[in-house]
Amino acid sequence: MTSVEEIDISAARRIASRHRAQGNSLVTVLQDVQEEYGYLPREVLEAVAEEMEVPYPQAYGLATFYASFSLQPRGKHHICVCMGTACHVRGAANVLEKLERDLGIKSGQTSEDLKYSLESVNCLGACALGPVMVVNGVYHGKVSSRDVDKILGDLE
Numbered sequence: 001m002t003s004v005e006e007i008d009i010s011a012a013r014r015i016a017s018r019h020r021a022q023g024n025s026l027v028t029v030l031q032d033v034q035e036e037y038g039y040l041p042r043e044v045l046e047a048v049a050e051e052m053e054v055p056y057p058q059a060y061g062l063a064t065f066y067a068s069f070s071l072q073p074r075g076k077h078h079i080c081v082c083m084g085t086a087c088h089v090r091g092a093a094n095v096l097e098k099l100e101r102d103l104g105i106k107s108g109q110t111s112e113d114l115k116y117s118l119e120s121v122n123c124l125g126a127c128a129l130g131p132v133m134v135v136n137g138v139y140h141g142k143v144s145s146r147d148v149d150k151i152l153g154d155l156e
């Protein structure tokens with residue numbers, strides 16, 4: 001695994017300085033930087049703050065406020081299960097349990113091979129389709145634990 005010291009921050013500086021010249025927001029910069037690195041390591045976040053001429057706590061605050069940003073390495077495949085009330089009453093817990101069993105990780109964790117990240121949230125805004133899970137940005141509705149095999153199989 002790459003140690004923190006080995007992270008090359010030049011891409012983050014390049015992205016931030018381009019956005020700063022265009023007058024774009026810090027959120028836009030963080031989105032592009034996360035796309036480049038897969039997550040927002042501390043060194044990268046510091047470089048972005050410096051380039052954007054904002055205090056580090058401001059950049060850190062934004063990165064922790066939005067669920068779409070991650071300060072930890074994330075898996076190649078990002079799986080999010082809704083555990084909100086509407087999804088829960090339709091069996092979301094079974095879906096999450098099945099995923100935790102099959103992937104060998106708990107909600108909030110990333111597999112050691114960095115292949116999968118699993119998380120749960122309280123609502124994905126598609127309650128009528130519950131249980132809902134989002135895999136790499138694609139919504140899957142009315143998911144049963146049996147559907148999980150097919151969805152995971154398609155990721156291989």
Ligand code: FES
Pocket residue numbers: 082083084085086087088122123124125126127128130132
């Ligand atoms: S409660 Fe699951 S999408 Fe709203």
